[in-house]
Structure formats: C-alpha cells, structure tokens
Amino acid sequence: MIVIESVAQMQQFARERRGEIALVPTMGYLHEGHASLMTEARRRAKTVVVSIFVNPTQFGVNEDLDSYPRDLERDKKVAAAAGVDVIFAPKAADMYPEGYQSYLNVEELTTHLCGASRPGHFRGVTTVVAKLFNIVMPTLAVFGKKDFQQLAVIRRMVKDFNFDVEIVGMPIVREADGLALSSRNARLTPEQRIEALCLSRSIAAARDAFGKGERSVAVLKEKALAVIGAEKDAEVDYLEFRDQDSLLPLDEANERTLLALAVRVGSVRLIDNSVLGEE
Structure with a gap:
C-alpha cells in the first residue's frame, strides 16, 4: 500500500x-x-x-x-x-x-x-x-x-x-449494543457513550410500533422522541420520517419510510437512520 x-x-x-x-x-x-x-x-x-x-x-x-x-x-x-x-x-x-x-x-x-x-x-x-x-x-x-x-x-x-x-x-455497521459506528464516537465521554445509545433505541421504539401496525407518523415520532428526551445530555437536532427517495415529509408511514435523526450528546453531533420496512 x-x-x-x-x-x-x-x-x-x-x-x-x-x-x-x-x-x-x-x-x-x-x-x-x-x-x-x-x-x-x-x-x-x-x-x-x-x-x-x-x-x-x-x-x-x-x-x-x-x-x-x-x-x-x-x-x-x-x-x-x-x-x-x-x-x-x-x-x-x-x-x-x-x-x-x-x-x-x-x-x-x-x-x-x-x-x-x-x-x-x-x-x-x-x-x-x-x-x-x-x-x-x-x-x-x-x-x-x-x-x-x-x-x-x-x-x-x-x-x-x-x-x-x-x-x-x-449498510450501517453498529457496535454490539446498537450504536452506529462513527469517527465522532471517539469524542464521547464514557457517560455520553451510554447516553448516545438513545439514537438506536429511539429507532427501535419506532420500528417496534410500526411492526405492530402503527402508521401515524405523529405517533411514531412521539414514541421515538420520548426515548431521547429521557437522556439529560441529549438534544434533538432533527427526528423525521421521510420518503427515502425524495426526502419529503410524510403523514403516514410505509415500508419504504426513512426514519432519520441527528442528536447532540454533549457537544458531539451524531446521526442515525433506518428504513422501517427493512431488516
């Protein structure tokens, strides 16, 4: 090389x-x-x-x-x-x-x-x-x-x-506990590293509700935001449900809906996403 x-x-x-x-x-x-x-x-x-x-x-x-x-x-x-x-x-x-x-x-x-x-x-x-x-x-x-x-x-x-x-x-590569790999993860303190799991957990909450039949974006968003809101050092930049091709907002979710989010944990800005109908 x-x-x-x-x-x-x-x-x-x-x-x-x-x-x-x-x-x-x-x-x-x-x-x-x-x-x-x-x-x-x-x-x-x-x-x-x-x-x-x-x-x-x-x-x-x-x-x-x-x-x-x-x-x-x-x-x-x-x-x-x-x-x-x-x-x-x-x-x-x-x-x-x-x-x-x-x-x-x-x-x-x-x-x-x-x-x-x-x-x-x-x-x-x-x-x-x-x-x-x-x-x-x-x-x-x-x-x-x-x-x-x-x-x-x-x-x-x-x-x-x-x-x-x-x-x-x-595909996204994740740690065993679900945190998406990112170069910025190196800037997290040990405490912030634990709090950063709220990104993947918020996705899991929305996906779980979607899997049980919930299609209202307002309801899915509320469930995802509640997970992040429970962390004291986590601040949402955005958490949105969008069409994965146009990135335009949706009122009703479907198999191709993209859940995308950006969250600041302390001073570190992290992003994550998931298409609801994909494994």
Missing part, C-alpha cells in the same frame, strides 16, 4: 489504472464501518483507493472542523488490513488552492434534514466528491448508508452531471 498526498501524483496514478479503480471517500479516523466499505471495494475492483481528507468546505462556523479526530498512522493500519492499494491524503491547500471559487450544489435534496440544520454542508460534500471523482477517476465509489442523505445527494449529483461512476451504498 502506498500513500499519495499530491493531487498531480494521484491523477498520474489514476491515468495509469483508469478503468479499474474503486474509491472509498472518507474523512479518516477509520473504523469497522469504513473497513466494510473497503472490503466491498476490494471485492469489486482491481485497484482500491481510499481518500482521507477532512474537508473544510463542509464544516460550518462553530462546527467541529478543528476537533474532528485525525490519526493517519492508525488509518494506514486499518486500510492495509482491508487490502487497500492507495491512500490518497491530500492537503487542503492542494485541494483548494489560493483563489479557489468553484462549487457544485444539488438543490432540492439538500434543503432537508442535515441540509436544513447545516447550511452549506452539502455544497462542500458535493464539491469535494466531484473533485475526488475527477482526480481519482474511479469506475465505482462506495459510501455508507449511515449518511443516508449524503448518499442520496451523491446519487443525484452523479446522475445530473453524467459522472461515469457507479455508486454503491453499504
């Missing part, structure tokens, strides 16, 4: 391997969830590239850009164990050189959920992913479904801009 930091060097490598590259875009501090994406990329492609870049353009004012966990040496071990060929770890000054002023934005899908509470976030996501596609030249890219809205936005961008890249979505 090699590490490439230069955009120009990555492009040269990509030109030589064009047609055989799978890309796994990440912001680093890799965990088993990321490893599952790399394993799928390894299964599907001859050459696997993992990008590690804490993208400044997707962080808003007073968000956790500076405190976002970083550990490239640790990341190298995780990537190597998953059979990755290349880590692409560019510098911000190389990705966004002086005078940079070009951005890509998906309009409607980004107005909901995380897009509503994090203005400009998805403009940064789509811009950096488009840049990575142009630099790495993958035939496919693998993303996790924990960032469900991000996956939907990327799919829309790829379709709208005719990127010749297959987008693969992979």
Whole structure:
C-alpha cells in the first residue's frame, strides 16, 4: 500500500489504472464501518483507493472542523488490513488552492434534514466528491448508508452531471449494543457513550410500533422522541420520517419510510437512520 498526498501524483496514478479503480471517500479516523466499505471495494475492483481528507468546505462556523479526530498512522493500519492499494491524503491547500471559487450544489435534496440544520454542508460534500471523482477517476465509489442523505445527494449529483461512476451504498455497521459506528464516537465521554445509545433505541421504539401496525407518523415520532428526551445530555437536532427517495415529509408511514435523526450528546453531533420496512 502506498500513500499519495499530491493531487498531480494521484491523477498520474489514476491515468495509469483508469478503468479499474474503486474509491472509498472518507474523512479518516477509520473504523469497522469504513473497513466494510473497503472490503466491498476490494471485492469489486482491481485497484482500491481510499481518500482521507477532512474537508473544510463542509464544516460550518462553530462546527467541529478543528476537533474532528485525525490519526493517519492508525488509518494506514486499518486500510492495509482491508487490502487497500492507495491512500490518497491530500492537503487542503492542494485541494483548494489560493483563489479557489468553484462549487457544485444539488438543490432540492439538500434543503432537508442535515441540509436544513447545516447550511452549506452539502455544497462542500458535493464539491469535494466531484473533485475526488475527477482526480481519482474511479469506475465505482462506495459510501455508507449511515449518511443516508449524503448518499442520496451523491446519487443525484452523479446522475445530473453524467459522472461515469457507479455508486454503491453499504449498510450501517453498529457496535454490539446498537450504536452506529462513527469517527465522532471517539469524542464521547464514557457517560455520553451510554447516553448516545438513545439514537438506536429511539429507532427501535419506532420500528417496534410500526411492526405492530402503527402508521401515524405523529405517533411514531412521539414514541421515538420520548426515548431521547429521557437522556439529560441529549438534544434533538432533527427526528423525521421521510420518503427515502425524495426526502419529503410524510403523514403516514410505509415500508419504504426513512426514519432519520441527528442528536447532540454533549457537544458531539451524531446521526442515525433506518428504513422501517427493512431488516
């Protein structure tokens, strides 16, 4: 496995391997969830590239850009164990050189959920992913479904801009107690780690009611919110039941309804989701 930091060097490598590259875009501090994406990329492609870049353009004012966990040496071990060929770890000054002023934005899908509470976030996501596609030249890219809205936005961008890249979505990987794996989990105190289980427990409460026949979104939402409200350090950013394709709100739930939530536990913002009709 090699590490490439230069955009120009990555492009040269990509030109030589064009047609055989799978890309796994990440912001680093890799965990088993990321490893599952790399394993799928390894299964599907001859050459696997993992990008590690804490993208400044997707962080808003007073968000956790500076405190976002970083550990490239640790990341190298995780990537190597998953059979990755290349880590692409560019510098911000190389990705966004002086005078940079070009951005890509998906309009409607980004107005909901995380897009509503994090203005400009998805403009940064789509811009950096488009840049990575142009630099790495993958035939496919693998993303996790924990960032469900991000996956939907990327799919829309790829379709709208005719990127010749297959987008693969992979299931959420969870700890044994149900907490969705996230790089931000490392910032939780032991007490907050326990409280963070309210995300998966709120999903379980809604899914249980749905499984027993409840279809009213108002009732399902009340049951999910009650679980989070019982925790003293947990504050709901959003908890919504949406159509999984359009991300538009619903009054009545069905098998394809997405339950998506974002919760702050102390200063750490965590997200989770579930499609009610899926296992």
